Amino acid sequence: MKKFEEKTIKSEAIFSGKIIQLQVDDVLLPDGKEAKREIVKHPGAVAIIALTAENKIIMVEQYRKPLERSLLEIPAGKLEVGEEPKLTAERELEEETGYRAGNIEHLISFYTSPGFANELLHLYIATNLEKVENPLAGDEDEFVELHELSLDDALKAVETKWIYDAKTAYAVQYLQMKLAMISK
C-alpha cells in the first residue's frame, strides 16, 4: 500500500476551518524529483440508504453552496471527533429524516476524492424504520426537505440530474443491482 510513496519534505498549513483544513506538501517523488501536493483534510462522513417497508428510498433535498443548486441525496453527515461511524449514521438518519432504524448495517466505505482530499465516506443500509415522535434536532444551519422515491423515481432523478452526487448514484445503482439479482 506504499507503492510509489511520496515522502513529505515540507508541509505548509494554509487554512483551518469548521469543516476542512488545507495544506500544501512538498514531496519527494519516486524518481528523486520534487512536486507539490494540495491536500484537503476532512473528518469523514456517513451516508445511509434508508428503505421503507414499501421499498421506497428516503432522500433529502438540500442546497449545496459549492454547486449553487440543490440536490436530492441520501441522508448523510460528517463524523464528530471520535464518534463511531455507525452511531453517526443512526444520529444523522434521525436528525435528517425523523426515522430510527430497527436494523442498520455497514455496506461499504470509500474515499470520495482521493486526488485532493482524505474524506472517507461510510455507507450504511437502514431498514425496519420507525418514525420518532420527537427526533433529535439537526444542525441549525441545515435546511432539508424529505422525499420518498421508488427505484423507478430514483432512476428518473438520476437522468434529470436531480440526483447528481457519487454516494447517491452508488446507492441507486446498488438498489438496481439488488433488484436485478432478486428477479433472476
Added chain:
Amino acid sequence: MKKFEEKTIKSEAIFSGKIIQLQVDDVLLPDGKEAKREIVKHPGAVAIIALTAENKIIMVEQYRKPLERSLLEIPAGKLEVGEEPKLTAERELEEETGYRAGNIEHLISFYTSPGFANELLHLYIATNLEKVENPLAGDEDEFVELHELSLDDALKAVETKWIYDAKTAYAVQYLQMKLAMISK
C-alpha cells in the same frame, strides 16, 4: 434546483493552487440567519471503465498523498480548461494505460463531495481497446502501475480495500450489475 438557496453576502478567496482553489463564503440562510461555507473549487475530472476483449477491467495503482497510501483505481484525470470531457477521457486513457478505445461512451456524471467541493466527475466506458505503439506521455509527476482485473478480482480488491474510492467502487458495482442482468 434553487430550493433553500443560500445567497452570498461575502466571498473570501483563501488559496489558489495548481489544482484547487479555496474560498469561504458568508451566506444568508432561508431563515434569515447567516452561516459560513467552506468551498473547494476543482476543474472537474473524468474516469474511464476500460474493458478488454476478455472483459477484464484496466486499473492503475498510484500513490495518493492525501491518504498516504496507494490505491487501485480506474484511470482518471483532471479536465483541462475548455477541454471536452470525452477528449479528456480518451487522452487520459492513452496516457495512463497506453490504450486507445475503438468505442468510448458517457455513462454518468456525478459530484464527488457536494458538501464542500464542486468537483464533477464524468464517467465513461471504453471498449474495443487497442494498444498504442507510442502513447502520449502522462504528467511527469505521476507514477502508475497497470493492472487488469476480472470482476471477481475486482470484488476481492474492494473487500481488501485495495480498491477504496467512490468512482472505482461505482465502476465495479456497475460491472457486477451488468453481469447480474446478462445472466438473468
